[in-house]
Amino acid sequence: MQTQCPCGTGLSYPDCCEPIISGKKVAETAEQLMRSRYTAFTFANADYLMRSHSVKTRPIKERKSIEKWAKSMTWMGLSILQTEAGGPEDEIGYVEFKALYLENGKPQQIHEKSRFERENHLWVYVSGEHF
Numbered sequence: 001m002q003t004q005c006p007c008g009t010g011l012s013y014p015d016c017c018e019p020i021i022s023g024k025k026v027a028e029t030a031e032q033l034m035r036s037r038y039t040a041f042t043f044a045n046a047d048y049l050m051r052s053h054s055v056k057t058r059p060i061k062e063r064k065s066i067e068k069w070a071k072s073m074t075w076m077g078l079s080i081l082q083t084e085a086g087g088p089e090d091e092i093g094y095v096e097f098k099a100l101y102l103e104n105g106k107p108q109q110i111h112e113k114s115r116f117e118r119e120n121h122l123w124v125y126v127s128g129e130h131f
């Protein structure tokens, strides 16, 4: 039996975000990159979170605190609400999502519309607007 990927596609982790996070495969769409970043949050994989973040906005100084924060949460799931562009032929894409987690046992959510761009042909996270 294989563990389902934390991002909620229903696929197993090795068939979903694992190859993207490990660098065996590139994310073809902004949504795939978004999903892999959510999964990396659930594993507190700060290396991948930095690598998949645009160099223009990469929060290198916050690396440790992001890792600590991600580790202290219980990640409950991701829902993709809407996507705009971000396909294999696009240079820019937007993904609106909700990520649910427990902080000290209390349910919390992030509702964000994230902007993704291609950097050296690869999708990266640029910034997000919170709701």
Ligand SMILES: [Zn+2]
Binding pocket: 005, 006, 007, 008, 009, 016, 017, 018, 035, 036, 039
């Ligand atoms: Zn996944």
